[in-house]
Amino acid sequence: MIFLQLLISGILIGGVYALISLGLTLIFGVMRIVNFVHGDMLMVAMYFSYWFYTLYSVDNYIGLFLVVPALGLLGALMYRFVIRHAIRRSHEASILVTIGLSIVIQNAALLLWSADYRSIHNEWATRSLQWGDLRISSPLLIAFIVALVVTGILFAFLHRTYLGKAIRAASMDRFAAVLMGVHPQRIFTLSFAIGIALVGVAGALLSSVFAVHPTLGTQFLLVSFVVVVLGGLGSLRGAILGGLLIGVVETTSAYFIGSSMKQLVYLLLFIVILIVKPAGLFGKRIPEVNQ
Amino acid sequence: MMNVTTEGNKRRSAILTPTVGVGSAALFLIALPFLLQNQLYYLDTVILALLWGAAAGAWNLAGGYGGLLSLGHAAFFGIGAYTSTLLFVRLGISPWLGMLVGAVLAAILGWLIGIITLRMKGPFFGLATIAIAEVLMIVAVNWTEVTQGSQGITVPYKPGFANMAFDSKIPYYFIALVICLIPFLLARWLKQSKFGYELMAIRDNEAAAQALGIHTVRVKVGILVISSAITAVAGTFYAQYVTVIEPYHEFSFNVSIQMVLMTMIGGLGMALGPVFGSFVVTGLDTLMRDLLQGTQGGVHAMMYGTLLVLVVLFVPEGMIPWLKERFRSGKGGRSHGSVVDSGASDQTFRGPDGGG
Amino acid sequence: MLSIEKGYGRYGELTVLHDIHLSVSRGSIVSVVGTNGAGKSSLMKFLMGVEIETEGRIWLEGEEISRWPTHQRVAAGMVMVPEGRRLFPEMSVRENLEMGSYTPRARKRRKQGFDFVYSLLPKLKEREKQPAGSLSGGEQQMVALGRALIAQPQVLLLDEPFLGLAPIMVRQVTRFLQELREQGLTILMVEQNATFSLRCSDWGYVLVSGRIVSDGQGKDLLHSRDLRKVYLGV
Known part of the structure; x- marks a missing residue:
């Protein structure tokens, strides 16, 4: 029975990890950059949700509709004014710039909102469903379901609209995409904004699950890296599968070796993957990186 | 039309200038701590700047000269700090010896990392190093019987040369100076030596270097071993100087990035780069603290992050080359392409940019 | 309909195209032939405005498109089939x-x-x-x-269309290109195989080390001395 509980809890949190990682892998697939500020944008989204709730009594699930566009906009601005120029220099430059942005944003949060842990205590936050011996956290279940829906919307966008196909095309072969008349900077900005918006969804959902504090982003960033590499850099399917898998691994680890060491298992797994099969489960051979 | 006297003068100045330069620099460096004796706050800043200059310098050997952009060098720093401190606190072993043990342990880890990351390209290498440092942090936090976990360890105050503890800051200064000189001199040696030539060849184009018959494995692993050992030495000194160590700092990503940031500010792949960068960052840090009185830790770190972004975008080769350009041409220098250029640099959109 | 005037192409410090003058009349097939490394792909990139720094002028149907971004050129009807x-x-x-x-x-x-x-x-x-x-x-x-x-091209640029094709495919592609010309399409191709390309071209240019060294009627150029010099070093 305990395994079923671990499996379910793991899949639920894994769904949210998948959502976060989808954004990261999308950004990598299209622009070939490792976005170190991804986790911190999750933190920002959670803070926005928290403040909407605390100051204006807007439930975080409603607040989602405000948080997501806000984050998408922030993402677009970040790309347009900073990251784009770094990409022009080199891959390493884009990594360092996103690290720099991460430091700035984390500390801005620290200054603005202090290091205190903040959480939303709305009616959902502490509820859970009982099903026989199984206990399912309600906010986590809602998060999973919404994540599922949003992922569906994302896929519909990517497969049924011209812009979405342009994004996929750009991630497969940028040169060829440009020859089709795709406007590269517009697609990059859009992809980055979408990636961050996805994180915005996750943030709004998680604000009633975890407490937020300025350095929260770092943990989630690390998990996302593991998921994305496991799934294959640039692969959306991989991010989903990887997210669910890592969710289960982490939850199981926490049960057997304790919460403070739960990362150890997937970190070691991460290192092994990097050595043995860096392309991950579904990764393509990206010439600039994978040879 | 040159006459003999001018020739002779030129030759004399070619020998004289650097000798005078080095000589006066040495004199200055030796006199400095005494000059600052009554401004302990600034002497402290200088010592820390030297310490971080040493750590960044060690990173630069692998990162700047070798192109191995590690984002997890804190692993070695932490090993240095913890090894010497644990040996001293638990077994009474002199930190000098502990420093050596720490360096050896770090070198072993460096060797291991070198072997397993051989085929990792680009961001994968960086991610692997982050993961390794993170693993060490988790171990340090949780292995409480040994490391006292997140509480950290305090180095007891027992002044004496054997304990690498002094009641004046001046000896600390000189130790820091020597430690800082090690990677500096090694960097200069790299520029002249065969090993260094091979290393930089690998950095610029590994495939070509292999085709030339260079033993890429030996060289890459070799520089990592050297780099890790020196970083650990800096870690030991840090523990002795600051006397409090804790896992969330010593093994942190922040420490790793600090080494990278300082090197980038000064100039990647230059001997003086990391030290210069360290002085800039540490100096600005002190300035910030002066200006903002209270410990507004967030502001100083924000400046830090902003500096990183600005340097990478506008002065990617570091401030030393940039300054050189300015003084040489009199007017503003042109910015060249990035030294950090990977062999497969992403420059698809030079020329007519996709529409602005 | 498409012409280049005083074209120069650079990758950083390296200049790969020198003083290119080229023109393609509407409804014709024009080939630019040259050996490996002559700068053929660079010429295509020059025309499309990707990956290469350019100098000089490009005219499409009377409009100067030299500074246009790629997507605009594509939208105007300049479509390339890359190598x-x-x-x-x-x-x-x-x-x-x-x-x-x-x-x-x-x-x-x-x-x-x-x-x-x-x-x-x-x-x-x-x-x-x-x-x-x-x-x-x-x-x-x-x-x-x-x-x-499907991109509704006005002019079709082909980068090495005959590369690696079996003889039967070569014939098919040739016929195909000729049919397109019948339909009013303008075609410019760069190709290593001078025989295949010049045989169906109205006009041809010879590219050597980034320079146009000779040009002429397709079939004439094929038998010219200049061409033989380039390909056989005779």
């Missing part, structure tokens, strides 16, 4: 063709575009749903051509 086809491997044949009709102008005439391409290349309709990466080389070439045609 090695460069299909989107995980997209289906149909999706690849849809990407071909990305520009607003092409999108408007999408239905006609598809009808046209499917009528000319019926095999593509058969393989519509298959991922492009799973097709054979020859079939992929067809998809690449179809994708370019």
